[in-house]
Amino acid sequence: MSVRSNTSGLKSNELFERAKQAVAGGVGHDLRLGHPVPLYIERAAGARKWDVEGKEYLDYGMGNAALLLGHSPPEVVSAIREVVGSGFHFGNDHPMQVEWAELICSLVPSAERVRFVNSGSEGTMLALRVARALTGRLKVLRFEGHFSGWHDGVGRGAMLPFDQPVSAGIPKASLDTIVLIPANLDQAEMVLKQDQDIAAIMLEPSGASWGTVPLSIEFNRNLRQLATSYNVPLIYDEVISGFRYAPGGYQEFSGVTPDMSVLGKVVTGGMPGGALVGKSDIMSLFDFTGDAHHDRYERVHHLGTFNANPLAAAAGIATLRQVATGEPQEHADRLAARLRQGMDDILVDEGAAGYVYGDASTFHVYLEGFSGTHAETREQMITDDAAKLKGIPGPVVRAFQKSLLTGGIDLLSYTGGVTSAAHTDGDIEKTLPVFRETIKKLLNDQVIARLA
Ligand SMILES: Cc1ncc(COP(=O)(O)O)c(C=O)c1O
Numbered sequence: 001m002s003v004r005s006n007t008s009g010l011k012s013n014e015l016f017e018r019a020k021q022a023v024a025g026g027v028g029h030d031l032r033l034g035h036p037v038p039l040y041i042e043r044a045a046g047a048r049k050w051d052v053e054g055k056e057y058l059d060y061g062m063g064n065a066a067l068l069l070g071h072s073p074p075e076v077v078s079a080i081r082e083v084v085g086s087g088f089h090f091g092n093d094h095p096m097q098v099e100w101a102e103l104i105c106s107l108v109p110s111a112e113r114v115r116f117v118n119s120g121s122e123g124t125m126l127a128l129r130v131a132r133a134l135t136g137r138l139k140v141l142r143f144e145g146h147f148s149g150w151h152d153g154v155g156r157g158a159m160l161p162f163d164q165p166v167s168a169g170i171p172k173a174s175l176d177t178i179v180l181i182p183a184n185l186d187q188a189e190m191v192l193k194q195d196q197d198i199a200a201i202m203l204e205p206s207g208a209s210w211g212t213v214p215l216s217i218e219f220n221r222n223l224r225q226l227a228t229s230y231n232v233p234l235i236y237d238e239v240i241s242g243f244r245y246a247p248g249g250y251q252e253f254s255g256v257t258p259d260m261s262v263l264g265k266v267v268t269g270g271m272p273g274g275a276l277v278g279k280s281d282i283m284s285l286f287d288f289t290g291d292a293h294h295d296r297y298e299r300v301h302h303l304g305t306f307n308a309n310p311l312a313a314a315a316g317i318a319t320l321r322q323v324a325t326g327e328p329q330e331h332a333d334r335l336a337a338r339l340r341q342g343m344d345d346i347l348v349d350e351g352a353a354g355y356v357y358g359d360a361s362t363f364h365v366y367l368e369g370f371s372g373t374h375a376e377t378r379e380q381m382i383t384d385d386a387a388k389l390k391g392i393p394g395p396v397v398r399a400f401q402k403s404l405l406t407g408g409i410d411l412l413s414y415t416g417g418v419t420s421a422a423h424t425d426g427d428i429e430k431t432l433p434v435f436r437e438t439i440k441k442l443l444n445d446q447v448i449a450r451l452a
Pocket residue numbers: 064118119120121122124147148149150204210237238239240264265274
């Protein structure tokens with residue numbers, strides 16, 4: 001019997017009607033709530049996916065940026081197939097975990113030892129526990145706009161207004177452990193000087209929300225120095241930038257090595273999972289020493305039914321072997337650069353108030369809304385203000401996404417996306433006219449502003 005027998009043949013709106021009853025909030029992830037209904041995807045391959053109506057989408061979301069090699073790459077599919085019949089969950093360690101960890105250590109500069117988890121959020125949660133165990137301190141220094149998962153320990157800072165909790169239900173005691181400042185080195189130093197209770201600095205090194213608010217290598221270098229001189233562990237959240245900016249992630253790309261890093265998405269080849277990695281002396285906090293007091297009270301306790309799941313290990317190994325060559329990144333980066341340039345040229349051509357930016361295989365489109373004050377020149381528009389870059393008005397974001405979706409283009413989130421090894425030059429050529437039509441429509445409908 002097919003697992004889809006009960007829902008096969010249903011249209012998106014019929015599925016959504018049922019989902020609204022059976023699925024809390026109607027969707028499995030807040031950002032999947034599309035308008036008027038979410039996408040219900042039935043099948044994906046390479047850079048494309050198809051919804052239940054059979055409509056084809058060119059995908060720049062790529063499984064929330066987990067699929068650097070594209071959807072269902074043959075080597076990953078066969079790795080999963082090879083192991084699935086021999087048991088897909090042992091609840092024991094297995095040989096693949098060892099190779100997988102060694103592969104990660106061979107690629108990622110800060111990875112001397114690895115602990116596997118089940119998601120990026122679990123990784124940042126565990127990183128904070130390790131930092132607190134290591135230092136005996138409580139708080140985490142974070143920067144406005146940075147996203148490090150959905151748990152209480154990072155329960156404020158990712159979403160505007162930045163100082164407010166991202167959700168109902170987060171204890172004040174958790175919120176009080178977060179010291180939130182703009183990404184500014186002077187302010188960071190002031191906090192480190194004045195507050196003796198900072199256990200870690202944790203950030204997305206490429207900038208808030210996978211580079212939506214970009215950070216420079218220089219910033220990262222200086223922050224590394226600050227962390228070292230104040231003896232505070234530096235944690236890189238490389239859940240998106242990991243393996244994407246270079247085989248060794250943003251840290252290889254920048255030459256700046258943190259003390260711990262959180263990996264997700266690509267590390268598991270797009271299967272559920274993640275990893276916390278770090279220098280040996282820090283990761284030794286996971287070791288049992290045989291000393292009863294230490295092992296019960298001083299080491300870091302960590303469980304997880306699905307840690308290092310065999311299917312994730314198989315997919316991860318197959319993916320990282322490809323990633324290690326640097327070829328997937330080179331290809332995806334080149335296409336993203338073409339896309340960024342092409343989109344930016346269109347904005348200039350059409351006189352739209354917006355610009356396109358990004359690094360590696362990412363692209364971000366900044367657009368100014370029609371209503372309200374807006375910049376008159378490109379120079380005035382270019383900003384590193386997190387509130388502006390993450391605060392594109394909702395109606396602009398929705399109209400932009402909807403028009404692109406109508407033209408068969410899906411994004412990662414808000415107004416940006418990622419390319420993969422499976423995208424082609426032909427895909428870029430297909431995307432740009434749809435982007436132009438979208439910009440024209442948004443200008444005509446007075447959704448986005450026109451430059452003077
Ligand atoms: C930078 C960053 N950190 C952490 C996470 C959380 O990862 P997960 O969704 O696997 O819990 C994400 C997810 O998108 C992310 O982009």
